[in-house]
Amino acid sequence: MHIHILSVIPELMESPLSHSILKRAKEKGLLSVTLHPLRKWAVNEYGQVDDYQYGGGAGMVMMCEPLEKAILELQKENKFDEIIYLTPDGKTLNQPMVNTLSLKNNLLLICGHYKGIDQRIRDHYVTMEISIGDYVLSGGETAAIVLVDAIGRLIPGVLNDETSALTDSFQDNLLAPPVYTRPADYKGWKVPDILLSGDLKKIEEWRYEEALKRTQERRPDLLEGE
Numbered sequence: 001m002h003i004h005i006l007s008v009i010p011e012l013m014e015s016p017l018s019h020s021i022l023k024r025a026k027e028k029g030l031l032s033v034t035l036h037p038l039r040k041w042a043v044n045e046y047g048q049v050d051d052y053q054y055g056g057g058a059g060m061v062m063m064c065e066p067l068e069k070a071i072l073e074l075q076k077e078n079k080f081d082e083i084i085y086l087t088p089d090g091k092t093l094n095q096p097m098v099n100t101l102s103l104k105n106n107l108l109l110i111c112g113h114y115k116g117i118d119q120r121i122r123d124h125y126v127t128m129e130i131s132i133g134d135y136v137l138s139g140g141e142t143a144a145i146v147l148v149d150a151i152g153r154l155i156p157g158v159l160n161d162e163t164s165a166l167t168d169s170f171q172d173n174l175l176a177p178p179v180y181t182r183p184a185d186y187k188g189w190k191v192p193d194i195l196l197s198g199d200l201k202k203i204e205e206w207r208y209e210e211a212l213k214r215t216q217e218r219r220p221d222l223l224e225g226e
């Protein structure tokens, strides 16, 4: 899986990509993430990539030309399955979308800034628009990292215990059950006996009941489609 990210502040994403699971995915050769600084395709020597919006109003808009030049140049070397624009007015990201995207080979993510990107790039190049939630971030970079993280951990071989992604919250429309580790008794706060019983069937049943209870209490909307 190759993910290319186009951004005015690529440095913002370096740290999350260099640690933990994403680092491991890169080291194992299962995921490559390439950051492309949009200013490389700026319209002048001052590095300009944005301009005032037509019709007036506060906030700058990212211009067509740098974005188009960048996309065309990257398309010469890559066949993108999707060109994704991260934007608060996109489709809200959920686990089924992440599952689908994790099966692709080559993605280009575009991070917006200021008031967003010129609509014409959205009309003519972008194939998917994704929001990571109903709130506004100062740029698409943090959203891009969320997306890369969610996708990266689903690539086979990235997680040590392959089953652990399957038991994530949301994979079966249920939130995850509570988890405990040693000690079994911490200051009198005890781990439920069933988890210490060694009876795997009973433990599975308990986990399912707890997951269901938690989902009913916190996210009944997840159960509605059933």
Ligand code: ADE
Pocket (backbone or CB within 6 Å): 086, 087, 088, 112, 130, 131, 132, 133, 134, 135, 136, 137, 138, 139, 140, 143
């Ligand atoms: N850019 C700004 N806010 C965003 C959001 N909520 N999701 C995706 N991209 C964004």
